[in-house]
Amino acid sequence: MTGTRSQCVAGAAAAVVLVALAVTVTAGRKVPVAAVAGGAPATRPELTLTDTRSTYYIPRYREPVRDHLPGEYRVRLKVREPHVVKDVKVRIDLAVLKGRADVSWVNQGYKCGMADQVMTCALGDVEQGALFTPFTLTPRPGAAAGPAGAITTTVTSADAPTVRHTTHVIVGEPVITARQSSKRTGVAPGSALHLTPAFGNKGDTGIDDGLTVLVQATEATLRRLHGNCRYDKAVAPTKAQCDFAGPLPAGTAYETDAPLTAETGATAMHGRISYTVLRAHDTAAFDQQLLPASAPRGTGAPLGLRPVDGSGGDFVPSQHSYADLATGGLDFDSTQTDDLRAVGFTIKGKVGEVVDVQVPYPTNFTDADMEVTLPEGVSLVPVPRGEHTSDMVYCEPGKAGDGPGKAGNGLVECHGWQVGGTWLRARIDRRVQGARGSVHATSGPESDPDQANDTAPVTVEYTG
Incomplete structure (x- = not known):
């Protein structure tokens, strides 16, 4: 400590x-x-x-x-x-x-x-x-x-x-702590996760007024259940703010009398349900994370508190603000952790215009490359290496040949996992209604057993 x-x-x-x-x-x-x-x-x-x-x-x-x-x-x-x-x-x-x-x-x-x-x-x-x-x-x-x-x-x-x-x-100083949870693995996408927030005070001074608990879900959505909690959206919220009256005397700890329930996303691979415990009278530093009074409230009974033993090593303070707040949460891995999935994108511009578009990395990417088949009416504009900023990588013509692989003839190879992302420079040569291409994330069956979702559409949106 x-x-x-x-x-x-x-x-x-x-x-x-x-x-x-x-x-x-x-x-x-x-x-x-x-x-x-x-x-x-x-x-x-x-x-x-x-x-x-x-x-x-x-x-x-x-x-x-x-x-x-x-x-x-x-x-x-x-x-x-x-x-x-x-x-x-x-x-x-x-x-x-x-x-x-x-x-x-x-x-x-x-x-x-x-x-x-x-x-x-x-x-x-x-x-x-x-x-x-x-x-x-x-x-x-x-x-x-x-x-x-x-x-x-x-x-x-x-x-x-x-x-x-x-x-x-x-x-004197209160020291807010939060109970830490073990990681969950093998979670089925779309299934329910339950997390019971718990917090305590390992300081020598009590907190006389209320506490605020801020909740955030990543790769999951919260169920809008508790009447003393506000949510960022009425449907499929990912944030909540729950307020408790207090006090929190020194040496005490509490957990909620019902768990927070989240539903993991259908395509979730890694995610987290986290919460931050704050003194209600000093939340100004988190004003951008607080939810307005008009935010949708839970539809059920208020979330209550019941006393627990908070003296153990699983109740710890925050490493960033020792006394002012504490954070806890539940990390999870789904059963899809080895599933690489391509992410489609849209090329937008006018006929005759040269545009740059970012090619999204596939979800759960490792070092996979991407192959782009350009929609009909769109051709690649090669950007030689060294003629652009060093933190951006541009797609290149595929292998030479009469078929796919020649600039303007379909296949484009996209490499690189740089901070600036991978980009495609293309010319919209003519309007072809309904033209579609594809982006394919290259992978092998050993590292990516489900290859059915390794290809996603590439579309064109004509702006003039």
């Missing part, structure tokens, strides 16, 4: 340094840092302060101290476009930390400085937003456990309304 915590802290510290070095907003210089969702043009500049903690836990001092550092305190500013907010300053009153924690690092990249327990960061002009960690802390020995007061953050500027945020400070 100690080693994991040390790695987490080191990783977090490295991330802080990278943020500080990579993105700096200086006075008089506008640097876009974070994209902001578009909307109606604003009549005046406006700043919002998001992703800042509502509750900040300071772990009690223990040796070695590196294993018990407080979590990251982040400041995220967003600017309502199309304005630039002038002369932005972030003022953070840290008087509550006196005798409880020391500021061990100051983000000078954002021109942050300390004076009389108050930190000020001079960001200058901000065009779209800013995201940074202004400080890190080290706990002080002998600090009394429990609520300690509040950190107040105030953001001012030359031309936007002042923004304030209050963060309640507690000495």
Whole structure:
């Protein structure tokens, strides 16, 4: 556990340094840092302060101290476009930390400085937003456990309304854990999988309010069963958000009184049903993953909780945020794990136009090549190697001969598994209604017993 915590802290510290070095907003210089969702043009500049903690836990001092550092305190500013907010300053009153924690690092990249327990960061002009960690802390020995007061953050500027945020400070730390599950193999496609989320608190401080559990299914869909869960879609959802009232005292653990049920996809080979447990009052960092109140709810009874023993080694915290969240889940392999399947595609363009189209890799691909038979009326435009970017591979004419294999005469060979993908450059010579070609993923029966789905259609869509 100690080693994991040390790695987490080191990783977090490295991330802080990278943020500080990579993105700096200086006075008089506008640097876009974070994209902001578009909307109606604003009549005046406006700043919002998001992703800042509502509750900040300071772990009690223990040796070695590196294993018990407080979590990251982040400041995220967003600017309502199309304005630039002038002369932005972030003022953070840290008087509550006196005798409880020391500021061990100051983000000078954002021109942050300390004076009389108050930190000020001079960001200058901000065009779209800013995201940074202004400080890190080290706990002080002998600090009394429990609520300690509040950190107040105030953001001012030359031309936007002042923004304030209050963060309640507690000495002591809850450590959320999640139960880990063994991988399932030999799962039949289209069958049901059941996962019972379980979470606990191995810290020394309880969580008084609720918890939020975010669920995501990959290569499977969730059944919309539970009334206290919201789902991303009414039919075949892949995400859910389930809310529980709490509390979660230190030393306790719970599991849901019914499992989450997912149905594996008909073509699934590898997949995962995962969940993330968060404190309900500090989910701002996950705002893009949260589901709106209007999202479809489950059709059945609410999902409840029942106590379990969470002291075992299968209840573990997250490696990325030691106290703030935990993740669990169920990985699965289906009975189709050796089945290579070709993926069809469409060539779009006008007659006479030369177009580039990406040739999709087959599902569950290894090092299989692809053979493309072009639709009638479409011919290959060879792209010699070295005449395109190095991370893109273009299809080539097949073997020379009178039949398939000559450019413009059908068969095209596609190789390469590069980051940029495999591409086909083709000319749409003439319109042939209903023209169809094919893409074939080459494989042998030993590595791919089911070869009936190794060929998929290639179609043409005429845009003019």
